[in-house]
Amino acid sequence: MRKSRTLNLGTGTFVLLGFAALFFLTTQTTSRGLSFGSKPHYDLTAKFDNVGDLKVGAPVSMSGVEMGRVTKIGFDSKEYKAVVTMRMDERYNQIPTDSDASIYTQGLLGGKFIGLTAGGADTYLKDKDQIDFTQSAFVLENLIGQVLANIAKNPSQSDSAKSAPDTPAAAAPKATEKKQ
Amino acid sequence: MIEELWESTIESLVGLGSVVRFLLRLVAEVPRGLMRIDLVAQQIYNAGALSLVIIMLSGLFVGMVLGLQGFELLQRFGSEEALGTAAAIGLVKELGPVITALLFAGRAGTALASELGLMRATDQLSAMEMMAVDPIRRVVVPRFLGGVIAMPLLAAIFSVIGIYGAQLIGVQIMRVDAGSFWSQMRASVGLSDINEGIVKSCIFGVACSLIAVYEGYYATPTAEGVGRATTRTVVTSAVVILFFDYLITAAFL
Secondary structure, three states, X not given: OHHHHHHHHHHHHHHHXXXXXXXXXXXXXXXXXXXXXXXXXXXXXXXXXXXXXXXXXXXXXXXXXXXXXXXXXXEEOOOOEEEEEEEEEOOXXXXXXXXXXXXXXXXXXXXXXXXXXXXXOOOEOOOOEEEOEEEOOXXXXXXXXXXXXXXXHOOOOOOOOOHHHHHHHHHHHHHHOOEO | OHHHHHHHHHHHHHHHHXXXXXXXXXXXXXXXXXXXXXXXXXXXXXXXXXXXXXXXXXXXXXXXXXXXXXXXXXXXXXXXXXHXXXXXXXXXXXXXXXXXXXXXXXXXXXXXXXXXXXXXXXXXXXXXXXXXOOHHHHHHHHHHHHHHHHHHHHHHHHHHHHHHHHHHHHHHHOOOOHHHXXXXXXXXXXXXXXXXXXXXXXXXXXXXXXXXXXXXXXXXXXXXXXXXXXXXXXXXXXXXXXXXXXXXXXHHX
């Protein structure tokens, strides 16, 4: 009897430890947290000319506060645009309808995320609504290509003082381009 | 020469076939084995609880080495904060299951093989058959199940202790910021990484336990035969573990 008691104790402790470890791995080392079931949420979509390497699961934030995540990246074959579906937390349901969505990069080489900037309208976005104002991902290669093309076009000016304001000017429209 | 090569090829095919048949026989007996849950619990204790100390110690040191080496390497790129991610991914997907399985084969696999081999050598298995007790059902299946259940739990414990070991070195000694250590880990470790680790450790558990009980059950009934069965258990398990590790990693990519 004594022996079987210690045996049971040992087995029980081991199994408990094992499952505690599994629980720790799934909840503490991943971003899942303790999200059993789904929190109240609503979906928004936005069309982008270019999403770069935006991934499903990327955060959607406004003023740096995470408000949702990208759940789907599709393609609109009529407009040739990427359709990004975002799942927003129901707590943040007061986003003006004329807000705009841009794709930013976390750090210099980090992953992409969607940043929202609040507009001024007094109606709010609802489930299945679309964000109309978007700004594509900033693609470093395009910018470099543009700068190089610019230098190649006017090689005589490339090292003169005159081209200095020219290069950022050529780059700027691409970076701040806003599609309606 | 060619004759010999042919012979050995046929011989290894026969070996593989008998292992697979043995596995099928075990699987067929599993439902009945689960009815005698007390026997299985006893074996979970033998294979799991008794391996706990070696697993936890190894996990701690592997994690600490990972913290040290990872820090050294990441520091060159100025991204020490990624240490948490590197350690967690490395442990959960690769080191946890593989090292646990290797240790498991060494600690629990050899114990199983020598125990069964000795039972064979001392005619205990034949005695059971004489008493109309199926030794596979009574002796082998509980040991197999015990190993299969214990292995994933051991691997999870190994990974968790390892992550704490890496944190111990990285955060406490090398002064990596604790917040970014954990938050970067949480941001980049996905559930699929954890799944990969669990799938790996389950498959390793089946492979290790199967090899151990097979080698023990079919050991030559002599002192030398039992010794050879234990050696073969470790060698075969190690090779099979690393082979399956490659396969599963490739499948998950």
